[in-house]
Amino acid sequence: MNNPFLDQLLTREGLPRYDLIAPEHVAPAIDHLLSEARATLARVTDPATPVSWETVMEPLTDATERLGRVWGAVHHMSGVMDSPEWRDAVNSRLAEVTAFWTELAQHPALFASTKALDAQFKQQPGKDASHSARQRSLENSLRAFRLGGAELPEEQKKIFAELQARLAQLNQKFSEQLLDSTNATVVHVTDQARLDGIPAHAVESAAAEAKKRELDGWVFTLQHPSVGPVLQFAKDRSLREEIYRKQAMRASEIATEGPQNDNGPIMGEILKLRQEQAALLGYKNAAEVSLAPKMADSPQQVIDFLMDLAAKARPAAERDLAELREFAAATLNIQDLQAWDVAYASEQLRQSRYAFSEEEVRQYFQLPRVLQGLFRVIRTLFAVDIKPVMGLAPLPVWHKDVQLFEISRTGKTIGHFYLDLYARSTKRGGAWMDDSRGRRVLRDATQTPIALLTCNFSPPVGEKPTTLTHDDVITLFHEFGHGLHHLLTQVGELDVSGINGVEWDAVELPSQFMENFCWEWENLSHMTAHVETGAPLPKALFEKMIAAKNFQSGMFMLRQVEFSVFDMKIHMDLLPTQTDQPADIGRSIESQLWAIRQKIAVLVPPTFNRFAQSFSHIFAGGYAAGYYSYKWAEVLSADAYAAFEEAGTARYPEVGQRFWQEILAVGGSRPAMASFTAFRGRAPQVEPLLRHNGLLATA
Numbered sequence: 001m002n003n004p005f006l007d008q009l010l011t012r013e014g015l016p017r018y019d020l021i022a023p024e025h026v027a028p029a030i031d032h033l034l035s036e037a038r039a040t041l042a043r044v045t046d047p048a049t050p051v052s053w054e055t056v057m058e059p060l061t062d063a064t065e066r067l068g069r070v071w072g073a074v075h076h077m078s079g080v081m082d083s084p085e086w087r088d089a090v091n092s093r094l095a096e097v098t099a100f101w102t103e104l105a106q107h108p109a110l111f112a113s114t115k116a117l118d119a120q121f122k123q124q125p126g127k128d129a130s131h132s133a134r135q136r137s138l139e140n141s142l143r144a145f146r147l148g149g150a151e152l153p154e155e156q157k158k159i160f161a162e163l164q165a166r167l168a169q170l171n172q173k174f175s176e177q178l179l180d181s182t183n184a185t186v187v188h189v190t191d192q193a194r195l196d197g198i199p200a201h202a203v204e205s206a207a208a209e210a211k212k213r214e215l216d217g218w219v220f221t222l223q224h225p226s227v228g229p230v231l232q233f234a235k236d237r238s239l240r241e242e243i244y245r246k247q248a249m250r251a252s253e254i255a256t257e258g259p260q261n262d263n264g265p266i267m268g269e270i271l272k273l274r275q276e277q278a279a280l281l282g283y284k285n286a287a288e289v290s291l292a293p294k295m296a297d298s299p300q301q302v303i304d305f306l307m308d309l310a311a312k313a314r315p316a317a318e319r320d321l322a323e324l325r326e327f328a329a330a331t332l333n334i335q336d337l338q339a340w341d342v343a344y345a346s347e348q349l350r351q352s353r354y355a356f357s358e359e360e361v362r363q364y365f366q367l368p369r370v371l372q373g374l375f376r377v378i379r380t381l382f383a384v385d386i387k388p389v390m391g392l393a394p395l396p397v398w399h400k401d402v403q404l405f406e407i408s409r410t411g412k413t414i415g416h417f418y419l420d421l422y423a424r425s426t427k428r429g430g431a432w433m434d435d436s437r438g439r440r441v442l443r444d445a446t447q448t449p450i451a452l453l454t455c456n457f458s459p460p461v462g463e464k465p466t467t468l469t470h471d472d473v474i475t476l477f478h479e480f481g482h483g484l485h486h487l488l489t490q491v492g493e494l495d496v497s498g499i500n501g502v503e504w505d506a507v508e509l510p511s512q513f514m515e516n517f518c519w520e521w522e523n524l525s526h527m528t529a530h531v532e533t534g535a536p537l538p539k540a541l542f543e544k545m546i547a548a549k550n551f552q553s554g555m556f557m558l559r560q561v562e563f564s565v566f567d568m569k570i571h572m573d574l575l576p577t578q579t580d581q582p583a584d585i586g587r588s589i590e591s592q593l594w595a596i597r598q599k600i601a602v603l604v605p606p607t608f609n610r611f612a613q614s615f616s617h618i619f620a621g622g623y624a625a626g627y628y629s630y631k632w633a634e635v636l637s638a639d640a641y642a643a644f645e646e647a648g649t650a651r652y653p654e655v656g657q658r659f660w661q662e663i664l665a666v667g668g669s670r671p672a673m674a675s676f677t678a679f680r681g682r683a684p685q686v687e688p689l690l691r692h693n694g695l696l697a698t699a
């Protein structure tokens with residue numbers, strides 16, 4: 001078969017030819033790879049096939065890697081070159097590909113072979129890195145099999161699968177009801193004076209929304225882009241209150257449109273079924289199931305960690321709130337600060353205290369120079385070279401704006417990355433890192449990794465270079481952290497090389513770590529040049545940026561902790577019995593939330609606030625008993641960066657080398673805690689995170 005996906009994308013040594021693949025190649029390539037993978041699966045699990053790494057895992061990895069890479073490329077193209085053709089191509093094979101991965105994850109014979117192999121590996125304790133990487137990969141798959149119910153007796157397996165299917169429906173229903181409730185109510189304004197303070201872009205959107213509904217004046221919806229500017233900027237207190245109330249009551253029994261979209265019973269049933277699944281798997285609760293593949297050891301450890309953060313952030317949060325109250329009373333004539341005043345008063349306080357505009361800062365960050373600055377940091381830390389790929393015509397890229405770089409060390413290629421930085425109508429929003437190819441050591445060669453880095457910066461206009469906001473710069477560094485995790489790995493087994501196999505609550509370590517370098521004066525002075533004058537960022541402006549960075553960080557920290565504790569606590573402590581009704585469980589979930597707020601929050605929300613009913617992360621997304629991961633990974637990244645602060649810039653290369661060897665290089669091949677401890681010489685500590693956020697009590 002002549003198909004660019006198979007012939008020119010699935011290369012082991014050359015660069016994948018993204019310039020040649022097209023939607024019409026998808027179906028035949030995927031059909032071919034699926035049947036290849038199915039045939040391999042049948043062959044390696046055939047009772048006649050001897051069980052060894054070489055006869056089972058290697059051929060299976062070959063086949064699933066090919067399928068995964070091609071399907072990844074299809075996804076990538078539909079994300080960055082969206083068109084009806086690419087959408088159709090994805091949809092034409094989505095069900096088949098998903099079905100194959102599900103089949104693989106539950107394959108009884110493969111589970112048996114994996115178990116047998118794991119036993120073999122444990123009996124011959126080889127000490128080399130490749131042996132332990134393989135062992136780690138086997139342990140990961142065994143755990144995934146078990147958490148998927150593979151070890152249950154037939155009857156219970158059936159129950160488990162039914163619970164799984166019902167949970168999928170409930171997650172979907174939770175999202176749908178939240179969306180329906182969000183869309184059921186609007187705030188209609190006919191008096192122009194009420195719009196005072198709201199930015200023009202938000203007023204224009206509201207006018208357009210009114211027009212669409214054939215109404216006079218302005219309509220604010222309960223969607224975030226509409227609510228945010230009102231709460232933050234509207235001078236009219238009653239308008240803020242109205243939109244706050246309506247938004248806070250969404251998807252509850254007191255929602256403005258009535259109780260038909262009440263998510264309370266859905267939350268209750270979701271929690272009940274999760275606990276039933278946990279019990280079937282032999283765990284005490286759903287929190288334990290969630291933590292089984294994560295870095296944190298136990299739910300109690302997570303709670304202790306969070307409560308410690310809360311205690312340490314509390315004095316600063318109380319100060320933040322006192323200041324805000326004082327400012328609101330003195331300057332805004334708000335004597336009784338309410339939930340709907342917080343964002344508005346905070347914005348006014350922020351402006352009065354740190355008067356600088358994002359636009360002013362942006363003039364100093366020209367994209368090409370920022371990129372050079374980023375490469376300079378990477379070169380300093382890891383002693384690698386980054387060079388654009390030259391001499392290839394055409395470049396194997398999907399769009400003319402895409403740049404291609406090679407990363408090497410002492411003349412030896414380590415990997416490549418494709419950089420697609422500008423927003424365009426065919427690209428989905430946000431910024432992300434995808435892998436195109438992972439590192440693998442094969443018998444005859446080493447396959448080097450390739451990363452795809454995508455951002456959405458404004459494209460250059462005319463001759464002028466693109467300028468970035470400081471947030472954009474942070475985003476770029478963040479995504480490069482993920483990229484380096486993928487590219488600088490030295491592991492040879494695909495399942496645990498780079499980001500693969502890294503625990504969920506540790507995966508943001510390298511990305512958040514890289515963000516710190518955007519706050520170093522040394523780096524900023526190197527990577528800035530005013531678009532008109534060429535002058536570097538003035539120190540005074542930099543200092544204002546630093547001061548603004550920690551504005552209200554205490555209140556922010558407490559809010560994150562409150563959500564995280566709530567999420568963990570309900571999955572630990574609420575264990576419904578068979579006869580408990582979903583609506584009652586829903587009410588217990590809510591009373592847990594109120595209890596936690598009383599303990600943690602400095603400003604307890606009004607009694608009509610129904611936050612849980614819209615907490616999609618944990619009731620509709622993958623964050624159940626995992627919301628703490630954000631803070632957890634931030635502790636790791638802040639503490640890792642503190643090692644550099646302690647050493648001082650002169651010793652960056654030496655510490656960078658250790659960071660590479662102990663954290664980036666080993667990827668998922670060993671537990672994140674072991675990697676962190678090896679790098680830092682001790683367990684993680686929270687002080688650096690607190691210090692970076694200005695939350696350490698100063699004597």
Ligand SMILES: [Zn+2]
Binds near residue numbers: 478482508511
């Ligand atoms: Zn990230």
